[in-house]
Amino acid sequence: MTIGAYAIGAHRGFVYVRDEYPLAVKNMGIAIEQAREHGLLGENILNSGYNFDVKIVRGAGAFVCGEETALMASIEGRAGTPRSRPPYPAQKGLWGKPTDINNVKTWATVPQIISNGARWYSQIGTETSKGTMIFSLVGKIKNTGLVEVPMGIPLRDLIMNIGGGVPGRKKNLKAVQTGGPSGGCIPANLLDLPVDYEHLTEVGSIMGSGGMIVMDETTCMVDIARYFLDFLKDESCGKCTPCREGIRRMLDILIRITQGEGQMQDLDTLEQLGRVVQATSLCGLGQTAPNPLLSTLHYFRQEYETHIKDKFCPAGVCRSLFAYYIIPEKCPGCQLCLKACPQDAITGDKKVAHVIDEVKCLQCGECVKVCRMDAIVARPKSEAMDAQGAQGVKEVVA
Amino acid sequence: MITLTIDGQLVQAEEGQTILEVCRKNSIDIPTLCYHPVLEPFGACRLCTVEIVQGARAGLQTACTYPVVEGLEVSTSSPSVVEARRMILGLLLSRCPNVPVIQDLALEYGIKEPPFPTDHPEEDCILCGLCVRACHELVKAGAINFADRGVDRVIGPPFMEKTRDCIGCGACTIVCPTGAIRIVLEKEAVYLDKPLGPTSAIYVPSLQAVPRVPVIDTDTFIRFRQQDRTNGEISDACGACQMVCEAGAIDFTRQAETVELDVGTIVVATGFEMWDPTQLSQYSYGRSPNIITGLEFERLSNAAGITGGQIVLADGRKPERAAVIHCVGSRDHNAHEYCSRICCMYSLKQAHLVKDKTGAEVYEFYMDMRSFGKGYEEFYERIQEEGVTMVRGRGAEVNVLENGKLRVKGEDANLGRVVSVDVDMVVLSTAIQAPQDAGKVASLFGLSRSPDGFFAEAHPKLRPVETNTAGVFVAGACQSPRDIPDAVAMASATSAKVLGLFSADELEREPAVAVVSEQTCIGCMRCALVCPYGAIEQRDICTVDGQVCGHTAYVNPGVCQGCGTCEAVCLSNSVELQTFTDEQVYSEINALCAWE
Numbered sequence: 001m002t003i004g005a006y007a008i009g010a011h012r013g014f015v016y017v018r019d020e021y022p023l024a025v026k027n028m029g030i031a032i033e034q035a036r037e038h039g040l041l042g043e044n045i046l047n048s049g050y051n052f053d054v055k056i057v058r059g060a061g062a063f064v065c066g067e068e069t070a071l072m073a074s075i076e077g078r079a080g081t082p083r084s085r086p087p088y089p090a091q092k093g094l095w096g097k098p099t100d101i102n103n104v105k106t107w108a109t110v111p112q113i114i115s116n117g118a119r120w121y122s123q124i125g126t127e128t129s130k131g132t133m134i135f136s137l138v139g140k141i142k143n144t145g146l147v148e149v150p151m152g153i154p155l156r157d158l159i160m161n162i163g164g165g166v167p168g169r170k171k172n173l174k175a176v177q178t179g180g181p182s183g184g185c186i187p188a189n190l191l192d193l194p195v196d197y198e199h200l201t202e203v204g205s206i207m208g209s210g211g212m213i214v215m216d217e218t219t220c221m222v223d224i225a226r227y228f229l230d231f232l233k234d235e236s237c238g239k240c241t242p243c244r245e246g247i248r249r250m251l252d253i254l255i256r257i258t259q260g261e262g263q264m265q266d267l268d269t270l271e272q273l274g275r276v277v278q279a280t281s282l283c284g285l286g287q288t289a290p291n292p293l294l295s296t297l298h299y300f301r302q303e304y305e306t307h308i309k310d311k312f313c314p315a316g317v318c319r320s321l322f323a324y325y326i327i328p329e330k331c332p333g334c335q336l337c338l339k340a341c342p343q344d345a346i347t348g349d350k351k352v353a354h355v356i357d358e359v360k361c362l363q364c365g366e367c368v369k370v371c372r373m374d375a376i377v378a379r380p381k382s383e384a385m386d387a388q389g390a391q392g393v394k395e396v397v398a
Numbered sequence: 399m400i401t402l403t404i405d406g407q408l409v410q411a412e413e414g415q416t417i418l419e420v421c422r423k424n425s426i427d428i429p430t431l432c433y434h435p436v437l438e439p440f441g442a443c444r445l446c447t448v449e450i451v452q453g454a455r456a457g458l459q460t461a462c463t464y465p466v467v468e469g470l471e472v473s474t475s476s477p478s479v480v481e482a483r484r485m486i487l488g489l490l491l492s493r494c495p496n497v498p499v500i501q502d503l504a505l506e507y508g509i510k511e512p513p514f515p516t517d518h519p520e521e522d523c524i525l526c527g528l529c530v531r532a533c534h535e536l537v538k539a540g541a542i543n544f545a546d547r548g549v550d551r552v553i554g555p556p557f558m559e560k561t562r563d564c565i566g567c568g569a570c571t572i573v574c575p576t577g578a579i580r581i582v583l584e585k586e587a588v589y590l591d592k593p594l595g596p597t598s599a600i601y602v603p604s605l606q607a608v609p610r611v612p613v614i615d616t617d618t619f620i621r622f623r624q625q626d627r628t629n630g631e632i633s634d635a636c637g638a639c640q641m642v643c644e645a646g647a648i649d650f651t652r653q654a655e656t657v658e659l660d661v662g663t664i665v666v667a668t669g670f671e672m673w674d675p676t677q678l679s680q681y682s683y684g685r686s687p688n689i690i691t692g693l694e695f696e697r698l699s700n701a702a703g704i705t706g707g708q709i710v711l712a713d714g715r716k717p718e719r720a721a722v723i724h725c726v727g728s729r730d731h732n733a734h735e736y737c738s739r740i741c742c743m744y745s746l747k748q749a750h751l752v753k754d755k756t757g758a759e760v761y762e763f764y765m766d767m768r769s770f771g772k773g774y775e776e777f778y779e780r781i782q783e784e785g786v787t788m789v790r791g792r793g794a795e796v797n798v799l800e801n802g803k804l805r806v807k808g809e810d811a812n813l814g815r816v817v818s819v820d821v822d823m824v825v826l827s828t829a830i831q832a833p834q835d836a837g838k839v840a841s842l843f844g845l846s847r848s849p850d851g852f853f854a855e856a857h858p859k860l861r862p863v864e865t866n867t868a869g870v871f872v873a874g875a876c877q878s879p880r881d882i883p884d885a886v887a888m889a890s891a892t893s894a895k896v897l898g899l900f901s902a903d904e905l906e907r908e909p910a911v912a913v914v915s916e917q918t919c920i921g922c923m924r925c926a927l928v929c930p931y932g933a934i935e936q937r938d939i940c941t942v943d944g945q946v947c948g949h950t951a952y953v954n955p956g957v958c959q960g961c962g963t964c965e966a967v968c969l970s971n972s973v974e975l976q977t978f979t980d981e982q983v984y985s986e987i988n989a990l991c992a993w994e
Binding site for chain 2: 062064079081083084086233234235236237238239240241242244245246247248249252269272273275276279280281282
């Protein structure tokens with residue numbers, strides 16, 4: 001920051017940290033103190049006669065304060081809501097003064113570039129997305145954590161080699177969600193996609209914060225879209241109509257679908273809503289908020305249709321839309337599931353195929369986790385109802 | 399100058415203008431909800447979305463925030479613009495299904511029903527933030543703001559509690575596009591319920607005025623109110639009028655100024671004021687918003703008034719029965735003993751208006767009908783034919799009943815018994831009286847006043863427009879209650895008298911005026927102090943070379959009325975009244991004594 005400030009002639013800097021990250025605040029404080037001790041901050045930096053100092057501003061914890069104009073409003077002591085650009089921060093920023101605003105990661109590359117030269121830096125990465133990117137690999141992946149990779153690395157390398165692939169027996173990769181809550185889901189068949197700004201945008205996702213959530217077959221894409229929109233609904237600042245009202249309406253429809261009350265025309269409404277919210281929202285939050293929805297709807301439309309038409313969640317996530325069923329042929333009668341079930345919904349003697357009582361079952365999934373034979377599967381509730389119905393009739397007859 | 403293309407049409411614009419401003423100037427329709435010309439663009443409702451056809455920022459942008467640049471190509475009605483606006487209106491209509499402004503806009507884009515479930519049909523705030531911005535940017539009160547975020551976002555004062563920061567200016571209610579904000583009176587006040595006064599701080603006092611120039615009411619004007627409240631700390635509040643006035647005609651720095659003129663004559667035409675009917679509590683004025691004075695009725699029935707000429711009760715209903723009570727404060731030993739002269743005829747006119755506009759039954763409580771002017775009696779006849787019930791006898795009392803009706807009691811002298819009638823509206827024909835400060839005016843111009851408080855003329859029959867002070871005339875109702883024809887006639891007479899004075903090269907006066915002898919006057923100016931007409935001034939006495947060596951009194955013969963007061967107080971016996979000099983008076987006395 002000192003180098004950047006010297007370049008543009010600024011004398012005051014701010015580091016904005018969310019107050020929920022006390023460790024980051026503390027470490028940043030130590031770093032600033034050390035920089036002062038070394039004469040890299042404060043008055044007369046390195047005897048150059050140049051003054052620059054940095055202040056830590058603790059944010060009250062709003063997702064939207066990651067948006068630059070909202071962040072600056074927050075630093076000024078106002079509510080963190082974005083405003084229209086132009087004027088851009090470089091024209092009119094903090095307290096109306098020209099302001100340069102960058103991510104910590106961007107600042108961190110400055111010394112590297114200065115010491116190694118721009119040519120060195122631009123050798124890394126692709127033609128248009130240069131340098132490296134830090135991803136936070138999480139989800140259904142063996143090696144979780146932060147990885148720094150050159151731009152343009154194929155997604156497959158990132159997931160399979162660095163991440164070590166999807167853990168668990170016979171579990172297949174389903175999708176990768178990038179860019180944080182407002183990123184999009186990239187399906188497994190696009191695994192050879194180079195990870196850079198252009199290609200991510202092309203497939204309907206974003207680089208965003210560098211979050212990367214790996215999902216396997218037990219992830220329901222409708223539920224994922226619902227989950228992220230539920231987060232964004234609360235994090236929208238509420239200033240502009242499409243974001244405030246649109247996210248909430250999309251979420252309402254998604255909740256309906258996950259509860260089995262969806263209709264086919266809902267998908268068109270979702271698509272249209274998503275498009276308009278994307279195109280007309282005031283800031284980045286709203287413009288990217290429909291990404292989880294639109295990308296899953298684009299790549300996993302079939303799954304949405306199954307939710308609506310068959311009232312079935314194939315991933316076994318949306319609890320109203322499936323029932324667990326033990327395939328008798330596969331069940332050796334080991335009683336592991338029976339012991340794991342908190343509801344005592346599973347019955348069966350040793351070495352005899354077990355049966356799940358659909359009425360008692362809460363679909364908590366504990367049985368699935370313990371079953372070593374993959375004998376417990378999700379099936380549509382209607383099928384379960386049919387089976388139960390038949391049973392009921394039998395009982396009456398008996 | 400910048401040239402850009404809007405909907406395929408080349409348009410000129412100035413640097414710094416937004417697309418919306420340019421479109422408005424060129425009559426290109428763009429719907430807006432969160433935009434107001436005097437507030438900073440906010441870009442919240444997104445309804446003014448237009449499409450930037452090419453360039454780095456191609457796509458949908460809000461016209462209210464986007465500054466025009468050279469060569470910009472804008473489409474205000476492309477399919478994606480229409481789709482976006484329709485969706486936004488659908489979202490807004492689902493939030494506020496019962497707000498007419500939203501309903502109309504939605505209908506324009508083909509939406510008849512809210513496309514999404516309406517959870518709160520009573521919601522009428524679209525969170526456009528106009529109120530918040532008006533309160534902060536213009537009023538500088540900062541009484542309301544947004545609270546919470548996302549779908550929970552609301553607008554209100556801190557912690558949704560009553561705040562002293564609100565100055566009750568009502569700016570928020572004026573800018574609110576959906577009518578979601580109301581001003582609630584802290585105290586129940588009947589007067590304030592009356593929709594009869596000016597409703598904004600700037601208004602045209604009379605729509606028939608030429609030139610039709612609006613005036614600023616400094617008591618309610620936000621800028622001056624904030625200045626007074628904060629002892630000048632906030633001196634730049636509001637000023638929205640100045641921002642929008644294209645002629646630049648509004649100047650807040652102007653102060654009242656005193657203009658000094660040298661004139662030959664002065665016509666005093668200071669008019670009258672209405673007597674306050676709360677002084678006679680039996681009329682219950684102020685206890686119901688439907689008991690109004692004749693002047694308030696005029697405001698109500700004025701086409702330029704707040705109701706657009708509709709005669710309605712305070713709750714907006716039409717009256718079914720109305721009573722007009724004559725002589726309220728006139729011909730009354732407890733108020734004014736004189737007859738106010740104008741009330742009979744305007745009361746009849748008002749009875750006619752009520753009947754004509756509302757079809758209500760009208761009762762006139764009168765003592766005598768004084769329809770003395772030309773055509774007046776015929777009008778009285780006509781009103782009776784129209785079916786107005788005339789009750790001969792003073793309306794004695796008005797009571798406000800529990801159901802809001804008004805009970806008028808009075809004696810019908812023709813029937814010889816007490817009558818009462820329940821009505822919805824009572825019009826009090828209140829007396830007119832000399833203004834409260836008539837005494838000040840009188841002493842300023844040396845006028846005398848008759849016992850009723852009006853200015854006295856020099857002679858009721860022979861000099862009806864002159865006063866005892868030379869060169870000062872009276873005209874109109876400041877001299878006595880009079881109606882418009884009388885006032886105009888009197889004004890004409892006064893003008894003729896004034897012009898008569900001006901027509902001669904020299905002023906002709908009565909010869910009986912005081913004269914000061916400069917030889918003996920010591921310049922003590924006692925005479926000037928006592929002169930009731932201000933006719934005596936001080937003059938310098940100069941030496942041959944122009945040095946001032948003393949003072950002497952001088953009587954302006956054009957102003958002097960020959961009363962002789964100055965002569966009586968003169969210590970050096972230097973003032974003498976022509977035609978009544980001491981010598982002349984003594985010889986008169988001597989002659990009288992010799993006769994005896």
